[in-house]
Structure formats: structure tokens, C-alpha cells
């Protein structure tokens with residue numbers, strides 16, 4: 001029984017359809033990732049799930065409550081971490097957290113304790129009395145995230161929480177996300193970095209121009225590209241002896257060989273198995289290898305395959 | 314109940330944010346106090362007549378009457394007489410020092426008066442001096458008129474004496490009578506003016522008019538800042554964060570308006586407080602009436618700020634349109650000069666502003682010595698004004714960026 005079930009969500013602005021019939025479901029305890037380039041409609045989808053925007057059509061049910069008809073119920077079980085740093089810059093870290101906690105009806109001892117816990121979690125307890133405006137980008141992001149966690153939501157919506165963050169802070173945010181997941185929270189994570197969703201997400205939905213173009217576990221998605229990989233070899237002298245290309249095509253696992261000037265591009269079902277015989281053929285032909293690269297399949301490649309463009313422009 | 318608590322917490326948060334913002338303190342309190350001080354100290358002495366007006370005078374008269382005239386101007390009328398040459402008088406300057414008005418008394422002044430012939434006084438004025446000129450000229454004219462009156466009296470007296478005693482020489486009689494008459498110059502005139510404030514009206518000090526005027530102006534600037542802050546929260550996403558939390562829109566808006574109202578009240582309390590305790594501004598007969606009048610004004614201003622936030626698209630527009638409106642309201646509504654002195658149609662036009670109604674009420678209490686019941690109409694108008702702004706503002710405000 002999935003925690004979240006979205007049916008045909010559509011959001012239209014005047015002329016533009018930002019989200020165009022998106023359906024998906026998220027199992028309890030999962031980290032579900034939306035991967036897509038700028039303007040794909042990730043934030044718009046999150047905004048609809050969080051009741052910030054009303055869908056033009058379609059609906060989603062979160063823990064049994066409709067995002068269009070039971071907004072009050074939905075609000076109290078979700079936590080939202082917006083893409084922008086939605087904090088009061090002149091207030092301190094703890095003042096920000098306490099304020100948002102109160103907005104979720106928390107108070108007193110419970111709120112104090114929760115603030116302490118979360119500031120420990122994001123490792124900013126020492127800085128609790130500093131104004132947020134004096135924090136680094138990464139520290140702000142961490143407080144921004146903590147502010148969405150105060151009321152221990154069942155479902156957490158994270159919209160690109162690593163934008164503008166140095167690698168160390170990013171690691172830190174990942175650690176925190178895993179901790180939250182381990183504590184039983186279901187998470188929706190959006191990003192336009194494939195490495196992030198590859199690392200974090202149990203299920204990945206690839207989004208482009210308001211539509212989901214593919215979805216599955218990392219393994220499932222990569223298998224869409226085929227098991228194999230691509231081997232690129234540059235040889236000297238340029239121009240290959242006759243028969244080399246034909247010879248290579250006959251090797252075990254090789255599916256295609258392209259030849260252009262000094263470069264050979266070989267597709268294979270399994271690079272590891274195909275490489276030794278290919279090298280042997282090359283050696284026999286008397287060519288030297290100038291450069292050799294092996295590409296394993298990744299989401300970037302899949303995205304290009306599916307949409308004809310790169311994930312990052 | 315829960316929503317009420319959230320409303321309160323939102324209001325407290327806003328108060329904290331504004332309290333920490335140095336820019337708000339400068340606009341809400343420091344600027345108006347600075348302007349009030351500058352305006353009051355600059356204009357105050359002139360209004361109170363404390364500043365001794367200086368008159369450059371060149372007395373060429375060979376007789377006594379010229380001296381008596383300058384003595385009268387310097388004594389009874391309170392001018393400071395600075396002696397100079399006729400050339401200096403014409404140039405309105407002695408060395409580096411400039412003057413606004415000069416008087417030259419001709420050589421034959423006394424002898425002509427004593428012989429019963431007409432004479433004249435030469436007055437030089439600075440044509441750009443619109444403030445003092447009428448007053449100075451009026452003063453010299455007044456003295457000259459009294460002198461003329463005496464000369465006429467002397468002429469009548471002489472002709473009567475000559476009628477009954479034809480053997481007497483008119484010139485001799487005049488020479489005896491004239492000095493006696495001119496002596497009168499330094500004494501109270503037969504018809505003197507008593508000047509008192511009209512019944513119920515009190516002596517007004519400069520702060521009585523300046524403090525309310527600038528307070529209302531900067532109250533409006535304050536709500537403009539509030540409008541900008543509200544839109545800022547919308548841009549920053551903090552408003553969005555409240556919208557996805559279990560907080561009702563009424564609690565969000567309510568909290569913000571309560572905070573804005575409290576800020577407005579505190580601002581007015583501080584400005585009026587400083588006005589009263591530091592500068593000796595009067596508070597009128599009805600303190601509860603004044604507090605209520607200020608509260609109604611603060612409410613209307615707050616509602617107006619909400620409306621401003623609702624009609625503009627961006628923060629920048631809130632600031633630019635807001636500034637334009639506040640300046641216009643202040644000029645039209647009487648923040649800078651009393652509406653009593655502007656033409657009738659401008660007084661009517663002025664009453665489209667919050668400023669005019671607010672100052673009508675406040676001035677009635679502080680300056681005109683009116684009572685609480687007298688300002689009820691002003692309060693009623695402001696309340697209706699505020700309610701219209703409030704309803705329109707609530708209806709039109711967009712919680713999300715377009």
C-alpha cells in the first residue's frame with residue numbers, strides 16, 4: 001500500500017503546461033527521486049503535493065488524504081523544504097525553528113527538545129544563536145531543511161536541497177537524509193544532478209517538459225540502455241588497416257563498431273568481457289593505442305537517449 | 314483557538330523582525346524626530362516673534378522728529394535699529410552683512426513737518442523676502458501713519474488758533490505744538506489694539522503643529538514599509554512556507570496586521586511622547602480622546618498598507634508608489650502646513666487623504682481645545698475609510714507570486 005498516490009496531475013499556467021499528466025506512487029519508507037533539467041516541472045509537482053498550488057486537474061492522495069479536498073489534513077502530515085531558503089535572515093537559527101514549530105502547533109518543552117535534536121542532527125547546535133544571514137550557503141540549507149522536519153512529518157518533500165552547497169555540506173545533507181529515512185520518513189527528493197538521485201533514491205522518476213519519461217530503480221533504468229557499455233579507442237597511425245573493423249565486429253559480445261578517422265567506437269553487451277579480445281585484434285593489426293575510454297551506462301546517457309538532449313545545459 | 318495562538322505568534326515574530334531592523338527604526342522614529350526638530354527650531358522663533366527683526370536706518374534729519382521716529386520703531390515696535398549711511402541702506406548691506414529692510418529719513422524731515430508741508434520716507438526692501446517684508450513695511454507704515462495723524466492734528470490746531478487769534482504767526486504756533494504732539498509717538502496711542510487668542514484657543518507652540526503633522530506622515534511611511542515587508546515574505550518563500558503549514562490564511566493575515574497596528578501605535582506613542590515630554594507639545598484636554606483618535610488613525614493606515622500591498626505587483630512598486638502616495642497625502646492632507654491656509658477647493662480635495670481627517674481630529678484636540686465628542690465625526694470617517702481599505706485589501710491580496 002503506497003503512502004502517496006498521484007493520479008494524472010496537471011498544472012497549466014496561461015499558455016504553458018508546467019506539469020502535464022503526471023502519475024506515480026511512493027511506497028512508505030522510500031526515497032523517491034525526481035530527476036529533470038531546469039523547468040521540467042519538479043517544483044510545480046511538489047507545490048501541488050504540498051497543497052501550495054491547486055492542480056488544474058488530477059489529484060493525489062497522501063496517507064489517505066486528498067491534496068485537493070483535505071488540504072488541512074495533508075498539511076499536518078507533510079514536511080516541506082522549499083527550493084529557496086525560506087527563513088527569516090535577521091532571526092537566529094533557533095528563533096526560526098521555534099517560529100515554524102509553533103506554526104505546526106508545537107510549543108513548550110516539546111518544541112525546545114525538538115529544536116535541540118534537529119540542530120544536533122544538522123550539526124548547528126553551537127551556532128543556534130547566530131543570525132541566519134551570517135551563515136554560509138550550506139548552513140542555511142541545513143537550517144532550511146530542519147525547519148521542515150520539526151513536526152516529524154510522515155512524508156517529506158525536499159526540493160533541490162543541495163543547490164549552491166559545497167561538497168562537504170552536500171555529504172552532510174545526504175547523511176541527514178539517510179538518517180531521516182531510517183527514522184521511518186518517506187521522502188520525495190528532486191534534483192537535476194544524476195549522481196545525487198543515483199546515490200540517494202530507491203526509485204527514480206525522470207521528468208522532462210512536465211512529463212515523466214521513465215521510472216524505476218537505478219538498475220531498471222540502466223538496463224533500458226542495455227547491459228553493455230561503449231569503448232572508445234583512438235589509434236595511431238590514423239586510418240585503419242583493412243579488415244580491422246570487420247575483425248572487431250566478430251569478437252564476443254560486440255554489437256557495433258563505428259570508424260571515423262583515428263577513432264573506433266565499439267558498443268558491446270559487456271565491456272569487461274569484450275575488451276581483452278579487442279585489444280588482441282588491435283595488437284595483431286599493428287596499430288598503437290593513443291587513448292582508450294570505457295563508458296558505463298548512467299542516467300545522463302539514458303536521459304539523452306530518452307529526450308535527445310543533455311540533463312545539464 | 315489554535316489559530317488564534319498562531320496569529321499571536323506570527324505577530325510576535327513580525328515585531329521581532331521589525332525590532333531588529335535598523336532601517337525600520339530610522340524611518341519610523343529617527344527621521345520624523347529629526348525633521349520635527351529642524352522644522353520647529355527653524356520656524357519656531359519667527360512664529361513666536363522671538364527673533365528681533367533688524368532694520369537698517371539712516372537718519373539724516375536735522376531736527377528731532379526723525380530721531381523720535383526711529384526711537385519709536387526700536388522701542389514700542391521692538392525692532393533692532395542698525396544705523397547706516399544712505400548708500401548702505403540702498404544696498405541693504407553693511408560690509409558683509411545683509412539686511413532685509415532699510416529706512417532713510419530725509420534731511421528736511423522735521424522742518425517740513427514743523428512748517429506743515431508734506432514729506433516722505435524712503436524704504437528699501439528685499440523683493441525675495443516674502444516672510445518679513447509685509448510685516449516690516451507694515452510696521453514702518455504704521456509709525457508713519459501715526460506721525461501723519463499728528464501732523465494733521467497740529468495743522469488743524471494751528472488753523473483754529475490763527476482763526477481766534479489772528480495776530481499770531483502760524484509758524485510759531487506750529488513750532489510749539491508739533492514737538493509736543495510728536496512726543497506722543499513714544500507713548501501708547503489713543504486707540505490701542507489688545508491681542509488675545511480666540512476663546513477656547515490656546516497659545517500654540519511650534520511643536521503642537523509639527524509633531525502631529527510629521528507623525529502622521531511617517532506613520533504612513535511605516536505602513537508602506539510593512540507592505541514592502543509582506544511582499545518580501547512572499548518573494549522569500551517564508552509566506553509560502555506558512556501556507557503549506559496548518560495555519561489559516563486569516564491567522565497569517567491577522568497576525569501581520571496586528572503586528573503592523575502595534576508598530577503604528579508604538580511609533581505614534583513615542584513620537585507624541587517625545588513631543589510632549591521633551592519639546593513641551595500640548596496634548597489637549599482629552600487624553601483618552603487623543604489615544605482613541607491615534608488608534609483609529611493607526612488602524613486606517615494599517616488597512617491602507619494592506620491595500621497598497623494588494624494593488625502592487627512587486628516590492629519595488631510598493632516602495633515607489635508608496636512614497637509617491639505618502640508624499641501626496643502629506644502635502645494635500647496638511648502634514649506640512651495647516652489646511653486652514655490653503656484655498657477652499659484644496660481643503661476639499663485634501664480630505665480624500667487619511668492625513669487630513671487624522672489631523673482634523675488631532676488638531677481639534679491639541680490646538681483648538683475641543684473635546685472627545687467633537688472629533689467623533691473625524692473618527693467615524695477614518696473608520697469607514699479604514700474598513701473599505703481593509704476589505705478591498707483582503708479580497709485583492711495575492712498570497713502567491715503570479
Ligand SMILES: Nc1ncnc2c1ncn2[C@@H]1O[C@H](COP(=O)(O)OP(=O)(O)OP(=O)(O)O)[C@@H](O)[C@H]1O
Nearest residue numbers: 013018037038039040041042043044045192714715
Ligand atoms: N507562476 C508561474 N507562472 C508561469 N509559469 C510558471 C510559474 N511557475 C513555474 N512556471 C513554469 O513552469 C515550468 C516548470 O517550472 P518548475 O519550477 O516546476 O521547474 P523545475 O523542474 O522545478 O525547475 P528547476 O530545476 O529550475 O527548479 C517552467 O517552465 C516555469 O517557467
Ligand SMILES: [Mg+2]
Nearest residue numbers: 042043044083
Ligand atoms: Mg524547481
